[in-house]
Structure formats: C-alpha cells, structure tokens
Amino acid sequence: MRASLFITCYNDTLFPETGRAVVALLERLGVELDFHPAQTCCGQMHANTGFRAEAFSQAKRLVRLYRDSENVVIPSSSCVAMIRDQYPGLFEELGNEQLRGEFRALVPRVYELSEFLIDRLGVEEVGAYFPHRVTYHASCHGLRGLNLGDRPLKLLAKVRGMELVPLPNLERCCGFGGTFSVKNGDVSSAMLAVKLEDVLQTGAEFCTALDNSCLMHLGGAMHRQFAGMRTIHMAQILASTEQMPAEVAG
Amino acid sequence: MSVAGQPILDPVLAPPFPKAALTVLRDVQLRKNVAHATDVIQAKRARLVAEKPDWQALRASASQIRDEALDNLGSYLEQFEAQCTARGGAVHWAADAAEARAIILGILKEENASEVIKIKTMTSAEIQLNPYLQAAGVKVFETDLAEIILQLGELEPSHIVVPALHVNRSQVREIFARTMGLSDLSDDPQALTAAARHYLRRKFLEIPTAIGGANFLIAETGAVAVVESEGNGRMCLTLPRTLITLAGIEKILPRYNDLEVMLQVLARSATGERMNPYTSLWTGVTPGDGPERFHVLLLDNGRSAIRARERERQTLRCIRCGACLNACPVYRQTGGHAYGSVYPGPIGAILTPQLTGMKHAQSLPYASSLCGVCYEVCPVKINIPEILIDLRAQVTDQERKKAARLFDPMYLGMRVANLLFSRAWLFHWAQWMSRIGSKVFTRKDGWIHSLPGMGGEWTQTRDLRGLPKQTFHAWWKQRKQASR
Numbered sequence: 126m127r128a129s130l131f132i133t134c135y136n137d138t139l140f141p142e143t144g145r146a147v148v149a150l151l152e153r154l155g156v157e158l159d160f161h162p163a164q165t166c167c168g169q170m171h172a173n174t175g176f177r178a179e180a181f182s183q184a185k186r187l188v189r190l191y192r193d194s195e196n197v198v199i200p201s202s203s204c205v206a207m208i209r210d211q212y213p214g215l216f217e218e219l220g221n222e223q224l225r226g227e228f229r230a231l232v233p234r235v236y237e238l239s240e241f242l243i244d245r246l247g248v249e250e251v252g253a254y255f256p257h258r259v260t261y262h263a264s265c266h267g268l269r270g271l272n273l274g275d276r277p278l279k280l281l282a283k284v285r286g287m288e289l290v291p292l293p294n295l296e297r298c299c300g301f302g303g304t305f306s307v308k309n310g311d312v313s314s315a316m317l318a319v320k321l322e323d324v325l326q327t328g329a330e331f332c333t334a335l336d337n338s339c340l341m342h343l344g345g346a347m348h349r350q351f352a353g354m355r356t357i358h359m360a361q362i363l364a365s366t367e368q369m370p371a372e373v374a375g
Numbered sequence: 376m377s378v379a380g381q382p383i384l385d386p387v388l389a390p391p392f393p394k395a396a397l398t399v400l401r402d403v404q405l406r407k408n409v410a411h412a413t414d415v416i417q418a419k420r421a422r423l424v425a426e427k428p429d430w431q432a433l434r435a436s437a438s439q440i441r442d443e444a445l446d447n448l449g450s451y452l453e454q455f456e457a458q459c460t461a462r463g464g465a466v467h468w469a470a471d472a473a474e475a476r477a478i479i480l481g482i483l484k485e486e487n488a489s490e491v492i493k494i495k496t497m498t499s500a501e502i503q504l505n506p507y508l509q510a511a512g513v514k515v516f517e518t519d520l521a522e523i524i525l526q527l528g529e530l531e532p533s534h535i536v537v538p539a540l541h542v543n544r545s546q547v548r549e550i551f552a553r554t555m556g557l558s559d560l561s562d563d564p565q566a567l568t569a570a571a572r573h574y575l576r577r578k579f580l581e582i583p584t585a586i587g588g589a590n591f592l593i594a595e596t597g598a599v600a601v602v603e604s605e606g607n608g609r610m611c612l613t614l615p616r617t618l619i620t621l622a623g624i625e626k627i628l629p630r631y632n633d634l635e636v637m638l639q640v641l642a643r644s645a646t647g648e649r650m651n652p653y654t655s656l657w658t659g660v661t662p663g664d665g666p667e668r669f670h671v672l673l674l675d676n677g678r679s680a681i682r683a684r685e686r687e688r689q690t691l692r693c694i695r696c697g698a699c700l701n702a703c704p705v706y707r708q709t710g711g712h713a714y715g716s717v718y719p720g721p722i723g724a725i726l727t728p729q730l731t732g733m734k735h736a737q738s739l740p741y742a743s744s745l746c747g748v749c750y751e752v753c754p755v756k757i758n759i760p761e762i763l764i765d766l767r768a769q770v771t772d773q774e775r776k777k778a779a780r781l782f783d784p785m786y787l788g789m790r791v792a793n794l795l796f797s798r799a800w801l802f803h804w805a806q807w808m809s810r811i812g813s814k815v816f817t818r819k820d821g822w823i824h825s826l827p828g829m830g831g832e833w834t835q836t837r838d839l840r841g842l843p844k845q846t847f848h849a850w851w852k853q854r855k856q857a858s859r
Contacts, residue, residue: 134796137847138806139840144847160851165796171789173745175767179793186797211764265746298704302744308785309742310832311397315406315708316744317836345837348822 127157128241129194131187133201134166140337142372146364147200147238153364154246158198161190169207172215174304181219184212192227196245197235200360202336203303205237206270237267238360239276239335249279255365256286259357260329262320262343263295264336277335277359284362290327297323301342321346324354331357384531385503386727389715391738396713405541409533409710412540413701419647420698420752427643437640438756440633441692444594444625445682451594451627452673458597462659464669472502475674479504479586479619480511482670486617488513488584494601494608495519496588497535497695498621498674500717501730504586516578518607520571527554533711535718536645536697541710575607585611585666589622590694591637592671595630598658599671602641602651612655618666624673625682625691637694640754644696677730686765690725692755699749699759705742714739721749725762733769740766784829803848810842817841 128151132144151158168183187208191197199205209232216225242248261281267273281289300306300316307313324332324343332347334340337358344356357373365371389395399405424430444451456466469475483491491513499505505515505526517526521539525532528550532538539547548562551570560570587608591600599620601608612618628637634656642651660669682688700706700720711719716727716736724739740763743749749759780786795805816823823839825831833839845853 132847134802138809139842141843141845141847141850145850148851160848162848162852163799164848165799165802166792168796171793173764173767174785174789175740175764175769175771176789176793177768177771179789182793183796210761214761265744265748269747269751296748298744298746298748300704300744302746304785305741305744307829307832309393309396309705310835311393311400312705312708312742313744314836315400316704319704319708341839342837345833345839348838348840349824349836 126155126196126246127159127194128196128198129191130158130160131164131167131191131197131199131204132160133199133204135341136200136337139341140358143200143337143358143360145372146358146361147198149369150251150360150364151198154242154248154251156246159194164190167204167207168215169204169211170303172207172211177215178219180211181215184208184215185220185224188212188224188228188231191235192231194231194234196241197231198238198241199235200238200335200358201338202237202264202267202271202273203338205235205240206266208232208235210270237271237273237335239267239273239280240271242280242363243276250283251280251363253284253363253365254286254367255284255362255371257331258288258290258329259331259333259362260290260292260324260327261295261359262292262299262324262332262334262339264334264339265298267335268296273335280363281333281359284365287362290329292327292332293323294320299339299342301339303338306342317342317346321350321352325352329354331355331362333357333359333362335359384500384712384715384717386716386731386736389736392713392715392742393738395715396709396742399709399713404543405710406708408541408543410707412537413707416537416647417701420644420701421647423643423647423649427639433636433640434754434756436636437694437754438689438692440628440636441694441755442689444627444629445688445691447629448624448627448682451629452624454594455592455597455627456673458595459599459659459671460597462597463661464597464659464671467670467672469672469674469676471676472674475502475621475672475676476504476507478672479621480508480513482617482619483508483513483584486584486668488617490514490516490582491584491586492516492518492578492582492611492615493522493585494587494603494611495522495538496586496621497532497717498588498623499586500532502621502674502676504621516582518575518578518611519603520568520605520607523571523574524550527551531712532717533719534697534700535695535720535722536700541712575610579607579610579614583616584619585615585617586619586621587611589620589626589671590641591634592622592627593631593634594627596658598631598656600634601655602638603653603655604646604651606653609653609655612657613665615666617668617670619670619672621672621674624675624678625693641694641696644698644752644754677732680732681729687725687729687762689757690722690729690762692757693722693726694755695722696754698752698754702748702752703743704746704748705744714742721759721763722757725757725759725766728766733766733773737770737774740764740770788829803846806842806846810844813842 168180172180299320300313340356361371524539534540552560706720728736
C-alpha cells in the first residue's frame with residue numbers, strides 16, 4: 126500500500142524524531158511512503174485565530190498537493206480535525222466548485238496515524254517493544270474531534286514490555302489550544318497545572334499522545350518543574366523495537 | 376453603564392478576558408469553590424445522561440424543535456401574542472434594554488408598586504433591571520436562594536443556573552449573619568435555608584407584585600413555562616396580584632408537546648436531575664386563581680441580529696442549562712466574573728459579543744482552548760467551537776483594517792507566517808533562521824527557558840525544547856540521497 130506523509134509544520138520543525146518514527150513504523154508494516162517536499166502547513170493556526178483568507182490559501186495548497194495521493198497519513202489529530210471540520214466551511218465560502226470537488230475526493234483518504242493503522246491497515250499488533258511505564262493523554266481533537274475512541278489504547282495494549290497506567294480525567298483539556306496558550310497565557314497555565322497534577326500522579330516514566338502540541342505543553346512544564354517524567358509521541362513508542370529502541374530527545 | 380453606583384457585569388465596561396481572568400486566578404478560595412461545584416454538577420449530569428439510551432436522539436430532537444422555532448420566529452411570536460392576549464394576558468414588545476426597563480417601570484407605576492419580588496431571571500440581569508428600579512425608588516427583593524445570597528452580599532452572579540456557585544457555605548453564613556442580624560447562625564445548610572425561608576415568607580405574603588422570567592413560551596397555547604428547584608418561583612407566580620414576565624424572544628416553542636423533549640434535556644443538563652422539582656405552566660389569567668393582571672414582555676435586545684446570521688443563528692437555540700459552563704476547563708479555572716457579562720462560560724463567550732453587535736467583549740471569542748467539550752454536552756447541539764472560530768474571524772476582519780494593527784505582533788506575525796507557508800523554500804529558510812536565532816536563548820541543557828515578547832507568555836510557566844539540528848524534511852532528503 127502507498128501512503129503520503131503529511132508531517133505538519135511543527136513536527137517538521139520541532140519534532141523530527143516523530144516523523145522518523147512514523148517512517149520506521151509504516152515501512153516496517155510494508156507501506157510504501159512518499160513525502161512531498163513542497164508541504165508546509167494545514168492552516169489550522171490561521172483558521173483558529175480568525176485569519177480565514179490565509180487559512181484558505183494553505184488549505185487550497187494542501188488539497189492540490191495531495192490530490193493524487195492514495196492515502197495521506199498525518200501524525201497529528203488536530204491537523205486532521207482541521208481538514209475534516211474546517212476545510213468544508215472554508216471551501217464553501219472562499220473556494221470554487223472544482224476545488225470543492227477535489228477536496229471531497231481527497232478527504233476520505235486522509236488518516237490520523239492510529240486511524241490509518243487500525244482502519245486502513247487493519248493492524249493492532251505492530252511489533253513494538255517499549256519496556257517502560259507509560260500514561261496516555263487523549264488530545265481533545267483526537268477524542269472529540271476525530272472520535273478516535275479506543276484505537277490508541279488498542280495499539281498501546283499490544284506493545285510488549287510496556288505498562289500502561291490509566292490517566293484520571295482523561296477527557297479534560299491540557300490548556301494548550303494553539304495561540305490560546307499565549308493569548309490567554311495565565312488561564313492556559315492554570316489549566317496545565319490541573320492536568321499536570323493528574324499526569325504526574327500516575328507515576329509513569331512517559332506521557333504519550335497522538336499530538337505533539339499537547340506534549341510540547343505538558344513536556345515544557347515537566348522540564349520547567351524537574352518533574353521526572355518525559356513526553357513521547359505515540360508513533361515513537363509504536364516504532365520502538367528491541368533492535369531499534371525509541372529515540373527520546375530532551 | 377453603572378446605575379446607582381453599583382458594580383455591574385457590563386460587557387461595555389469590562390476589562391479584556393485575560394486581564395480579568397488574572398485577578399480571579401489569584402483568588403484561591405474562589406477557584407476551589409468553582410472547581411468543586413462544577414465537578415459535583417457535572418458528575419450528576421453525566422450519571423443521568425448515561426441512563427438515557429436515547430440521549431443522542433433526544434439532543435437531535437431538541438435541537439430540531441429549537442431550529443423550527445427560530446426559523447419561523449415571527450409567526451410563532453405573533454401566535455403566542457394572540458393566544459396569550461385572548462386568555463387575558465397583556466403582551467409588550469421591547470427592542471432593547473432601555474425600552475424594556477421603561478415598560479416594566481411604567482407597569483409598576485400604574486400598580487403604585489414601591490416593592491417587587493423576583494424570580495431568578497438572567498434576562499433581567501442582562502437588561503440591568505434591579506439597579507434601574509432601585510434608582511427609580513422601587514425596592515427589589517430576589518427570592519431565589521442564590522440570588523438572595525448575591526443581593527444581600529452585594530455580589531455579582533457567576534453562573535447562569537447557580538449564580539452563587541462561587542460562594543461557599545461559610546461565606547453564605549457570614550452574609551446572612553451580617554445582613555439578617557443572626558449572629559449565632561451556623562453554616563449548616565439546613566440552618567442557612569431556614570434563615571432564608573424566614574426572610575422570604577414575609578416578602579411573599581406582603582408584596583403583591585412579582586417579576587419573573589420564562590424558560591419557554593408556547594406559541595400554540597400562549598402558555599408560559601418556568602422550571603425551578605426551590606418553590607420560590609411558584610410562590611411568586613401564584614400569590615401576587617400582578618405578575619410581569621420578562622422573556623427573550625428566542626424562548627418560544629411551537630407546541631405544548633415540545634415540552635416533553637425540552638423538559639427532559641433541560642433538567643438533566645442543568646442540575647443533573649431527572650425532573651426539576653417545580654414546573655409551573657400558566658396561560659393568561661384565571662379569575663379567582665393566581666395573579667389578576669399578567670404582563671409578558673418580549674425582549675429583542677440584539678437577538679434578531681443574531682438570528683439574521685445563518686451560521687450564528689444556532690446560538691439562539693440555547694435553553695440556558697449551563698451544562699457548557701460546568702464542563703468547560705476554562706470556566707473551571709476562572710469562574711464567571713472574568714467574562715464581564717451575566718452570560719459567562721462558553722455560551723457567554725459567543726452570546727455576549729453578538730448581543731453587543733460585535734462592538735464589545737471582543738476578547739471573549741478567544742477565551743477558549745477549543746477543546747470541544749461544550750459542544751459535546753450541549754443538549755441543543757450548539758456547535759460553540761465553530762461559532763467561536765467564526766467570531767474570531769469577524770474580529771480579525773474588523774481589526775486588520777485598522778492602521779494600529781499594521782505592526783501589532785499578532786497581526787504582523789500571522790501575515791508573515793502566511794507568506795512563509797506559501798512557499799516551501801521560504802518556510803525552510805525561516806526554519807533555519809529560527810534555529811540560528813533561537814541559539815541565543817537556548818541553554819546548555821538544550822532547552823529554552825525564557826523568551827522575549829509573546830514567547831514570554833509561553834515561557835512564564837513552560838520551557839521549550841531547543842530547535843533540533845535537522846528538520847524532518849532535511850532528514851528525508853538526506854536519506855533519499857543516501858539510498859540512491
């Protein structure tokens with residue numbers, strides 16, 4: 126099976142190890158991956174901050190870039206939610222019929238990583254080995270935007286050597302919210318404090334998620350507080366094996 | 376506006392949300408009260424929603440009923456007016472808050488009323504009725520327990536269903552002891568309610584004029600429905616000689632039977648009960664039973680303008696259950712006052728700016744992390760995150776035309792980012808520049824601990840990992856070349 130990787134702008138810039146893990150994981154599962162060098166951003170930051178015209182120009186760019194892809198895999202729930210929930214409105218308002226047609230044809234082939242593994246490839250056991258104590262944080266966009274349900278937990282349950290510790294108040298936001306984290310920095314920090322209390326209480330070595338944005342938020346606070354826990358994107362856990370243990374930065 | 380020198384939750388005067396929130400975040404007791412209260416209500420709601428296997432069907436049905444009412448609002452309102460008038464009620468129409476206040480004062484003057492008892496109504500808080508009446512020489516007595524606490528303690532409401540949610544019982548004890556002259560009052564809930572009962576009983580028996588709101592107006596029959604928990608509403612609706620009902624025009628339901636759905640979703644969503652304790656329904660006046668004179672005041676105050684906007688019309692589906700407030704992680708930290716409006720929380724963040732024609736409260740659409748839990752719990756399926764984003768776009772469209780925004784860091788940054796994302800080579804160049812530029816801020820441990828400008832909002836509580844040496848796309852390119 127062929128798939129195109131849309132790495133997302135912030136994973137490309139800040140979390141390349143997540144991208145490398147997606148490549149290792151999917152190639153191990155026999156997927157023929159390609160990477161379009163012209164890709165940049167899905168437009169989420171502009172859309173959520175109220176810059177619709179700018180968001181539209183990036184949305185248009187993304188649809189044109191991937192219109193011939195067999196599948197598009199994105200290791201970020203919020204970017205997938207942007208495409209599914211906000212592109213229709215942007216194209217309705219600012220696009221033309223041809224663009225709307227191209228979008229409608231593309232959108233069923235766009236997958237978040239855990240959706241791609243379970244729904245498209247039909248695998249839960251991906252051959253991963255990660256001998257650590259881990260807690261899973263469900264990002265809001267994964268939980269309520271994409272309704273990922275128990276897909277992430279099914280995948281994590283099959284990882285050998287790993288102890289999964291449930292996170293209390295799983296449905297509660299970590300307070301990141303994109304530009305919310307700087308426009309309402311104080312409230313965002315208060316929300317983070319509440320979330321971090323739950324996360325640290327698990328006593329896990331790692332907190333994982335399908336969104337590096339939440340993990341950047343949680344991990345930034347953990348590092349600030351010498352909390353003794355680290356964050357890791359789920360792709361890196363799923364890519365990890367005895368021979369090739371996960372790269373853990375920081 | 377500030378009437379009679381009292382502090383008022385007024386979107387025109389309120390400071391921006393981030394600023395107002397900071398004051399509240401420093402109030403540890405208030406945050407504890409809000410978190411505790413919302414956690415309790417939310418858990419009750421979750422339990423009762425879980426026992427309804429048809430909850431999603433009920434939500435769908437409730438939102439359809441509300442849409443039907445809003446899509447045909449004019450004809451349903453006229454039907455309500457005709458039915459209510461035929462049964463002895465008097466219907467008044469008010470375009471805005473000032474007109475509504477003047478009509479109500481006019482009725483009170485006709486009645487020679489110098490005192491009035493009230494059922495909790497957020498619409499009266501919206502039009503700032505109490506300070507206006509007090510200034511005109513009419514004494515106003517709230518009868519809902521939470522409203523009594525606020526009125527006697529000279530506090531502001533912080534929630535649309537439980538307005539004194541930010542006050543705990545030892546604080547209630549202090550207010551009652553001080554204002555009712557009960558120095559040995561305990562903070563036992565029973566003792567506190569008994570004190571309130573005693574205070575209220577005389578008011579109910581002596582004051583012949585009442586002002587209330589409406590949960591629903593039934594177009595088909597001209598009936599008004601009020602749901603409540605304490606029975607104070609029923610006292611106000613049956614004992615007085617004259618009753619004035621103030622209701623937003625969006626409160627209409629097409630048919631009496633629609634209550635079957637609406638009352639089920641409202642009680643579960645609002646207070647986590649299968650059925651609220653008191654549901655009052657009445658139509659016009661009935662000789663020898665209840666008030667002799669009944670007025671309904673239908674208030675627009677910005678609602679028609681919201682209705683006219685296709686995407687935002689769903690805002691008016693709201694039945695004021697407060698479920699979105701209880702579930703919201705932002706509200707849980709800040710409580711209601713930071714929103715600078717009688718309508719706080721997620722629904723307030725979309726309703727308040729729209730009620731003021733997007734002229735005020737422009738920071739409210741940004742007072743959300745867009746986590747989506749408000750939409751998930753809304754019994755009438757208002758897509759609050761979608762509307763928040765849409766209102767942000769309206770604010771941006773207004774603001775970006777202003778010269779002052781040309782070099783505003785946020786607006787400038789967004790324009791530059793758009794340019795960078797339009798060409799991969801520009802984006803890659805910016806990544807390289809960022810890495811070089813961030814070196815000066817990156818410590819030996821490879822992390823950034825402090826940033827200037829807007830980045831400082833991040834680093835006030837969070838570190839940022841230093842930019843990695845190689846971006847993903849550079850790694851991919853290198854790997855491809857190596858495999859050739």
